[in-house]
Amino acid sequence: MLLAPTIIAMLIxxxxxxxxxxxxxLFTDSSGIDPKTGLFTKGGFVGVQNYLNWLLQQCQIGGKSxxxxxxxxxxxxxxxxxxxxLFAVVTVALETVIGIWMAFIMNRDFRGRGILRAAVLVPWAIPTAVTAKLWYFIFDPSGVLNTVLHTQILWTSDLWASRWAIxxxxxxxxxxxxxxxILAGLQLIPEETYEAARMDGASKIQTFFRITVPLLKPALVVAILFRTLDALRMYDLPAILTGGGGGGGQGTTTLSILVVQQIKQSNDSASALSTITFILIFAVAFIFIRLLGANITGNAEKQRKAVAKEA
Structure with missing residues (x-):
């Protein structure tokens, strides 16, 4: 009964x-003359044809695929x-490595730590549309980046340059x-565990891989999973920064951008594409959790005792 309001809201x-x-x-809203009967048709049930059109890169022309x-x-x-x-794998990998480095710095005890933590939030707090326009000016052919590097790279139109810009x-x-x-996960690790490791003669590398990484795993899995799902749904940044172009074509067009483009032409085909996108993202999340074998809801106390016993 207590969960019922949340369940109802999720259903809606x-x-x-x-x-x-x-x-x-499963339907088509296209209308026209049926080449077989010569009669005007308004569309109707087509089954999985809309899905096949996307997967096989086919179009219905003159009633034929x-x-x-x-x-x-x-x-x-x-x-x-x-x-x-590509965007999901590369960005999440870079963000994880840099994020761990930043988290370790912010976890130290030094003067001005609170100011540093607040300053780190600034890029995340800026709306994505504003971020895209900010970097658009930086990546301009006569912008700051080319001026500093003394280059003439077309960051928003060249194929791989536009991808790296995003x-x-x-x-x-x-x-x-x-x-x-990751910082939140680090702060849950008790200092006594590290003190015990130092007393047993563990090196910093051993402490990192035998204590920090196992205890940080639940927080790290949640962070990577959330960011991966978010990156797979990326729309606004490439849409504003490059318009989905790059290399004279669709070099930076993500699935979300493709869905929006298709909505303007056909709702039924866009529905099929959005369903395919949903299935892909759901499959990635399922495989991700199964392969890592991590309990993202976490029993932190149980895991800390297991690591302490192993140490």
């Missing part, structure tokens, strides 16, 4: 939209999948989020 804001999207994806012309949303589907996972901007913005979550 999550389950219902997903169900409607899946239902719409044909290879989509270059530049169409369906033709760029697998490219968008690659771009989405990776750099996203890493700058979201690393503080990772650092603060």
């Amino acid at each position: 804001v999550v389950a219902y939209p997903i169900a409607v999207s899946i239902f719409q994806s 044909q290879a989509c012309p270059a530049g169409s949303p369906q033709a760029g589907f697998w490219n968008s999948v690659f771009v989405t996972f 990776i750099i901007a996203d890493t700058w913005k979201t690393t503080p989020f990772m650092a603060l979550l």
Whole structure:
């Protein structure tokens, strides 16, 4: 009974939209002349045809499935999948490494630690749209970065330069989020555990890998999982910074950008694409947790005792 309000709210804001999207994806709202009968049709039930169109990069032309012309949303589907996972893997990896480094610094006891922690939050607090415009001016051909590096790199139009521009901007913005979550995990580790390790003659490297990493694992898994799911849904940063372009095509078009582009053309096809995107993200989250074997709800006290016993 206590959980009922939360469950009802989740059903309304999550389950219902997903169900409607899946239902719409099984129909087509396209209308025209049926080439077989010569009659005007208004669309109808098509089953999984909308999904096949995306996965096989096909378009319905003259009532027949044909290879989509270059530049169409369906033709760029697998490219968008690659771009989405590229951004997710590279940005999360960089944010994790830098976030751990920042968390260890903020966990030390020194004068001005509170000011430093507040300052670290600034990039995360800035709205993504503002961040995108800020970095747009930095990456301008005559902007700050090219001026400092004495280069003429087209950061927002060249294929790989535009991709790295988005990776750099996203890493700058979201690393503080990772650092603060990791810092919270570090502060849960009792100092007595480290004192016992030092008394037993453990080196700093042994202490890090035998004590810090195992006890930090639940917080680290949560941080990486949240950021991975967020990166897989990336839309606003590349949409504003590069418009989804780069390299004269769809070099920075993520799945979310592709969904928005398709909504402007066909709701049923966009529903199929959004469902595919949802399934991909759900699969990544499921595999992620299963492979790491981490209890993200965490029984921290039990884990601390296990590590202390091993030490």
